[in-house]
Every structure is written in structure tokens, then in C-alpha cells.
Amino acid sequence: MFDLTTIGEGxxxxxxxxxxxxxxxxxxxxxxxxxxxxxxxxxxxLGRRTSWCSVMPESDLAERCLCEFRAVGVDMSNMIRVPExxxxxxxxxxxxxxxxxxxxxxxxxxxxxxxxxxDVNWESMxxxxxxxxxxxxxxxxxxxxxxxxxxxxxxxxxGIEVALDVNYRSLLWDPDQADRILSRIASKCRIIFxxxxxxxxxxxxxGARAEVSRQLRERFGAEHxxxxxxHNGVYYAGPNGIEDRPVELVPVIDRPGAGDSFVAATxxxxxxxxxxxxxxxGLRVSKYALTHHGDLTLITPSELAIPTTTxxxx
Numbered sequence: 001m002f003d004l005t006t007i008g009e010g011x012x013x014x015x016x017x018x019x020x021x022x023x024x025x026x027x028x029x030x031x032x033x034x035x036x037x038x039x040x041x042x043x044x045x046l047g048r049r050t051s052w053c054s055v056m057p058e059s060d061l062a063e064r065c066l067c068e069f070r071a072v073g074v075d076m077s078n079m080i081r082v083p084e085x086x087x088x089x090x091x092x093x094x095x096x097x098x099x100x101x102x103x104x105x106x107x108x109x110x111x112x113x114x115x116x117x118x119d120v121n122w123e124s125m126x127x128x129x130x131x132x133x134x135x136x137x138x139x140x141x142x143x144x145x146x147x148x149x150x151x152x153x154x155x156x157x158x159g160i161e162v163a164l165d166v167n168y169r170s171l172l173w174d175p176d177q178a179d180r181i182l183s184r185i186a187s188k189c190r191i192i193f194x195x196x197x198x199x200x201x202x203x204x205x206x207g208a209r210a211e212v213s214r215q216l217r218e219r220f221g222a223e224h225x226x227x228x229x230x231h232n233g234v235y236y237a238g239p240n241g242i243e244d245r246p247v248e249l250v251p252v253i254d255r256p257g258a259g260d261s262f263v264a265a266t267x268x269x270x271x272x273x274x275x276x277x278x279x280x281x282g283l284r285v286s287k288y289a290l291t292h293h294g295d296l297t298l299i300t301p302s303e304l305a306i307p308t309t310t311x312x313x314x
Contacts, residue, residue, distance in 0.1 A: 002075065002128040003048040003271055007120070007151060008036030008137045009112040009144075010054045010065040011088040013256065013295060018094050022104060032068035033090065033295040035134050035167065038260035039267070041296045042285065044073035046268050051075035051128070053120060055112040057085035068296060080119050085111030092256060101255065105171065113141045117150045129271065131155040134165045135182055139172035145181055156188040163191040163270075165263050168198040175202050186220040191270065193263050196229045209244050213237035224275050226266060228259070236279055245279055250287045257295035262286040 014028040040050035052074050056062040058081055065087065070076055088107040095101035107113070125131075131151060138148045155162050164186055168178055179202050186192055196212045199205040205215045213227040214237040227235045234245040262282035269278015289297040 001049070001124065002051050004040065004043055004130045004132050004267065005051045005053070005078070005125045005128040006036040006040055006132040007053045007115075007125075007147060008034045008134065009088050009107070009110065009140065010034045010037060010056050010062065010069075011090055011107070012061055012065055013090055013092055015092040015254075015293075016094065018096070020093075022091050022093050022102075028091075029293065030064070031294040031296075032065040033256070034065070034069075035136055035165070035260050036132065037069045037074065038257050038296050039132060039165075039264040040074045041069050041072045042261055042264035042299070043268055043271075045299055046265070046301055048268065048271060049075065051078050051125070053078040053080065053125060055080045055082060055085075055115050055119065057082050057087065057111050059084070059087065061087040072296070072298070078121050078124050080115070082111050088112065094254070103171075107140070113143060115143055115147050117147055120147065120151075122154060125151065126154055126158055126160060128155075128160060130161045130163060130267065132163045132165075132267070133185065135167045135178060136169055136172065138181055138185070139169060139178065149181070149185065152185050152188050161191070162189045163263075163267060164189045164193065165259075166192065166194040166198050166202070167259070168202060170201075178202055183220070186222065189220065189222050191224045191226070191267070191275070192216060192220060192222045193226050193228075193266075196227050196235070199227065209233065210235035210237055210242035214242055224270070226275075226279060228262070234262075234279060234283065236276065238275065243276065243279075245283060247283065248287060250290055252290045254293045255290060257297060258286045258289040260295070261289040261297040 011033040013031050013033040016025045037052045040052045044050045088110045091104040093102040199212045213225045213235045217225040217237045225237045236243045265281035265285040266278040
């Protein structure tokens, strides 16, 4: 039924204008957010069939979030709606050197944090080519960790490919907790996305450029490992060896969501049979993502010369 299914918490991002602080701003820009939904949304725009599962209350804020992803074609049939509850928020203060960007989460006691394995329509969620999960959602609560682990285990048992974006967040859990849970998940993944920094923090891996990707691949047995390293490059390790890709710097209008765009476009290449070509798509899309507002990158395939099919155009 789907090319990709995923589970994650829908949120509202409230962004402070450039040059202001949260403590004294008088206005905020509202956009939808969710790493997993961002990936689903971009893939949907590239012609892939995607479904996103979350738990959202019947409220205006929830509708604001859902509408943004529904509008780009993400399937909502696996969305779990509850009569009431909170929608997760996060506040973003954009920073310019030497001032770093700062994120303030307001995610306690949201409807999603109480999700259970029995809430999810697994027959639909597992009717997919690829299951995609992130370390962010796994980190939220014991409930979310249990659901994500079940998702990965069930997909693995059925022979469905699993992709993991490690995306370690120190504000959500410590390295020991992350290692204990993510190592189990990573061992069942065909594709792992993990920054060089996260590989060092969680697993003590170190090495020049693609060497860390190679070490991650050997540690967990994944077929493909893609590692990002900020401005320094993107590194890949796969069946045919290792490769490096340079990163082109662009003016940054809005940073959140660029990593999700990179992951989505890379997975688009993989679903088309060529993950290395997907990395090139990802580098192209993430540059575009940095230059406009919102976590969800709005694009068309023609804008970036990304094919939506592997068929020959005649």
C-alpha cells in the first residue's frame, strides 16, 4: 500500500524573529513540525506513497499541524485521534554567530506520549516497502520507545526494510539510554543515518571522514550508512565501499527541517534503486530547505531535476 510508513509526534513550532529572544519577543511564526512527517511530506511531493501515524487531539492546533502535511499528500488513515489533550510545542530562537540557535521544548503530558502498541493499526503500517523511525521519537517516553521497538521488530520479521535516523537529542535522553535502545533498533536496519558527532557520543566511534560510516556499518550490520558532518561533508559506506560528498554552503534562512529533507531525498533515491544518487538528491534538497521558512520543505521534482520514477522517459 505504501512506499514508507512512520510514527512520530506532531508539533507546532513557534519561531522568534531573527535578532530577538524568546523572553522579550512580541511575535512568533507558527509552522507544523515533526521529523517523521517532514520526511513523509517531502517523499509524497516526490511521488511516493507515505503514511504518518501519530496521536493528535481534536483541536484547532492539531488541525493546523495535520493540514500542513495532509496538503502535500501524506496519508492520514493511520492517524490516531483522541477527544482532548495537548499538542506538543517547541520554540525556536534563530542564532547568528557567536550566538547559537536555541530550542525550548514544551512536550510534557501530550496525547502522543501515552501511545501504546495496541493503539496502532499495524496491518496498515506494515503494508509498506520501508519503515522509517528516529531516535527523537524513541527518546520521548517508555511508551514511545516500546511502540517504535515493536514497529522495527515487526517490520524486520516480515522482511520489510527499516531505516533509522539516529538524530540524538541530549535534551531528551542521555547517551547510555540512547545506546541501550538504539543499538537494538540499529541492528535490524538496512539503512542508518547518523552524524559523525552522534556516532562519537553514543558509541565512541572516531575516524576521518567516511571511516566512521564504515565502522557503524560493521558494528550494526546495516547495508547502507550515511553520516553527516556539518559543513565538512557527507560520508557513505555501503556494499561497494565508501564515498565522500562535499557540502556547498548557502545562506541560511531557517535551519530546522533541512536534515529531514536530506534523509527524505536520500530515501527517494534508495526506493528508486540507487541510494548514492539519493545522497546527491539529498544535498540538493537540503540546500533548498535552508533557504525558506518551515520544517517541511515545499518543492516540486522539476525544481530540482529529481525524477519521480525509474522508468525511461520517452
